[in-house]
Amino acid sequence: MTDDRLARLALSKLGEPGSLKMAGLVAELGAESLHAQLLAGGGSEALRDDVASRLEDCDAERDLDRAARLGIRWVVPGDDEWPASLDDLDTSDPLQGMGRAPLGVWVRGPLRLDQLPSPVAVVGSRSATTYGTDVAAELSAGLVRSGSAVVSGAAFGIDQAAHRGALAGGGPTVAVLACGVDRAYPSAHRPLLDHLAECGAVVSELAPGCAPTRLRFLARNRLIAALTRGTVVVEAAVRSGALNTASWAGRLNRPLMGVPGPVTSAPSEGVHQLIRSGAATLVTRAADVLELTGSMGEHLAEPPRATPRPRDWLTRAQQQVLEAVPLARPAASDSIARTAGLGLIQVRSTLDGLARRGLVEQLPTGWRLAEAADQG
Numbered sequence: 001m002t003d004d005r006l007a008r009l010a011l012s013k014l015g016e017p018g019s020l021k022m023a024g025l026v027a028e029l030g031a032e033s034l035h036a037q038l039l040a041g042g043g044s045e046a047l048r049d050d051v052a053s054r055l056e057d058c059d060a061e062r063d064l065d066r067a068a069r070l071g072i073r074w075v076v077p078g079d080d081e082w083p084a085s086l087d088d089l090d091t092s093d094p095l096q097g098m099g100r101a102p103l104g105v106w107v108r109g110p111l112r113l114d115q116l117p118s119p120v121a122v123v124g125s126r127s128a129t130t131y132g133t134d135v136a137a138e139l140s141a142g143l144v145r146s147g148s149a150v151v152s153g154a155a156f157g158i159d160q161a162a163h164r165g166a167l168a169g170g171g172p173t174v175a176v177l178a179c180g181v182d183r184a185y186p187s188a189h190r191p192l193l194d195h196l197a198e199c200g201a202v203v204s205e206l207a208p209g210c211a212p213t214r215l216r217f218l219a220r221n222r223l224i225a226a227l228t229r230g231t232v233v234v235e236a237a238v239r240s241g242a243l244n245t246a247s248w249a250g251r252l253n254r255p256l257m258g259v260p261g262p263v264t265s266a267p268s269e270g271v272h273q274l275i276r277s278g279a280a281t282l283v284t285r286a287a288d289v290l291e292l293t294g295s296m297g298e299h300l301a302e303p304p305r306a307t308p309r310p311r312d313w314l315t316r317a318q319q320q321v322l323e324a325v326p327l328a329r330p331a332a333s334d335s336i337a338r339t340a341g342l343g344l345i346q347v348r349s350t351l352d353g354l355a356r357r358g359l360v361e362q363l364p365t366g367w368r369l370a371e372a373a374d375q376g
Contacts, residue, residue: 008076008103009063012207067106067208070182071197075113076104083113086226088252102205102223108181109201111149111172113227118148119174120293121224121249122165123242124158124234125267132158132235132267135259137165139232142286144171148293151176151228153220154189154196158234158242163192167199174201176224178216180208203227221245230255230293232283236270243270250279255292257283310359310372317342321350322359322373330366 064074075081089101107113122140124132140150140162150166152159154175166173175193177185181202184190196202205223206216221241225231225248233256236242249256258280261268274280283289287302311319324339325331331339337347351367354360359373 004078005074005076005104006061006064009074009207012103012205063207070108070208072106072108072181072208074104075107077101081107081112081114083116083227085228086223089222089226101226105203105205105223106181106208107201107203109197110199111174111201113174113201113203116149116151116172116174116227118290118293119151119228120148120289121151121228121231121245122158122162122234123152123224123231123236123245124162125236125240125242126155126157126159127237127267128157128161128235129261129265129267131261131265133161136161136234137168139234139259139286139289140165140173141169141171143289144169144173146286146290147171148290149174151224153177153224153245154185154193154202156186156189160189160192162234163196167195172200174203174227176220176227177202177204177212178206178220179212180204180206180210182208183211185212217241218244222248225249225252225254228254228293230257230289232257232259232289233271233274233280234259235261235265235267236274237267238270238273240267240270243274246274246280256280257289257292259283310357317346318350318354321347322354322369325351325354325360325367325369325373327369330363330368332366336367 067074073081077087086101086105105113120143122136122143124136128136136158143150144166149172150162151174152162154160154163154177159175163173163175173196175196177183179185181197181204184193193202203223204210204220210216218241221244224245231245231249231254233242233246236246246256246258256274256279258271258275260272260275260282263272271280275282281288281292283292311322314322320340320342321336324336333348333351334344336351337344340347342350351360351362354373355362355370357372359370360367361370
């Protein structure tokens with residue numbers, strides 16, 4: 001078989017149940033590494049014969065035809081649609097096979113992976129609180145309105161809220177699964193996944209029909225981190241799977257961000273630890289995320305400030321005089337000067353200036369604060 005696309009498809013299935021020897025070899029070397037060695041003529045003769053026999057038994061063209069009828073495409077390195085960010089996965093990672101770049105990914109949906117605009121991962125706990133889902137939805141909606149795509153895992157809780165928030169914001173969103181893209185997991189999210197397949201994208205490195213397993217969820221997490229410019233963890237307990245995605249973001253040198261929750265909230269304890277240790281940057285809004293994931297100089301977030309008040313623009317002497325002016329009963333200039341501890345000439349001049357600003361008013365019996373000063 002000389003077609004690299006078909007060879008990659010066949011090799012990607014060597015780790016499936018059927019041969020403990022081959023499954024262990026793929027797990028140890030990684031399918032991509034094994035593929036490269038075989039192309040270079042490496043490996044023992046027995047290994048090459050074993051692989052060759054298995055490739056002959058695998059009808060890759062039939063699999064591709066079946067997938068195409070379901071609207072599913074097989075994207076591999078070298079294709080125009082291949083996202084170069086996946087190549088950043090560390091092929092020498094000590095995790096058994098879970099750290100390698102995939103041989104290819106299956107994609108269901110019209111959204112092309114090479115055209116994802118500034119993708120950001122929004123992940124978190126399945127057992128999310130109302131606070132967490134509200135924040136995830138609002139954050140995702142803000143990201144897509146600013147031109148980013150949202151990537152998540154279509155699980156219960158934060159993932160679901162992230163996808164729905166992106167859809168509500170009218171922007172692109174991608175679900176990365178730990179099973180085949182033709183399956184719905186969890187099954188309750190079939191309508192959501194079907195909708196994403198119509199307007200976004202559903203992605204997996206597992207062939208159609210594959211069922212989810214715990215290790216496949218862990219392997220899936222590395223794709224979420226690698227596909228995006230940064231990862232936001234909204235809620236995560238100390239043993240949450242979202243922390244595995246956070247770990248991959250750190251290994252890939254992608255910005256890792258955390259949304260704080262109530263200090264008494266167990267679902268946010270893992271996020272708080274990431275922030276406390278310095279592994280994650282605290283973010284509370286889409287603008288904070290965009291500042292970290294955008295290109296240099298773009299999306300610079302202004303620090304939040306209160307609405308300016310009339311008193312904010314006064315000099316120290318003006319504030320000193322204003323504080324000495326009574327609110328209700330008018331006072332003479334000399335009385336105000338004594339209270340302010342300033343000279344009478346300076347106080348009279350300052351009162352005239354404050355009157356022009358509408359902060360004080362002069363009555364026949366003296367000076368008092370104006371309504372504007374009371375409000376500001």
